[in-house]
Amino acid sequence: MTFRPGRSIVSAVYGGQHVRDVHVVTKNGRAAYEGETLYSVEGGNIVLTYWSSIGGIGRGTVNLTPGDWTFTITMRATPTAAPQSFATHWKWLGDDAYIVTGGSAAVTYRRAR
Secondary structure, eight states, X not given: OOOEEEEEEEXXXXXXXXEEEEEEEEETTEEEXXXXXXXXXXXXXXXXXXXXXXXXXXXXXXXXXXXXXXXXXEEESSTTXXXXXXEEEEEEOSXXXXXXXXXXXXXXXXXXX
């Protein structure tokens, strides 16, 4: 089973104090779930809060270097799931694609237009 982002809308919130990413993850061309991530700066760190249409919620941090993003997150996938901590790494391949590692296999994501 492979999930790919279907579409993503990124926007500034409250005059750029935060950044919101609203996205739809698709499976076989159909929406599997939707989610939102709110990125903020707190104490010099980038923090995130994530929630999804299936009841998932997560919180964590993002470390940015040119071309690479590393996420450290504690998340529960559904309202009844136990929280899990994990780290994932995004290696950007230009503006419209990135490789995600940190799970069972590396996955390449491409922006859908």
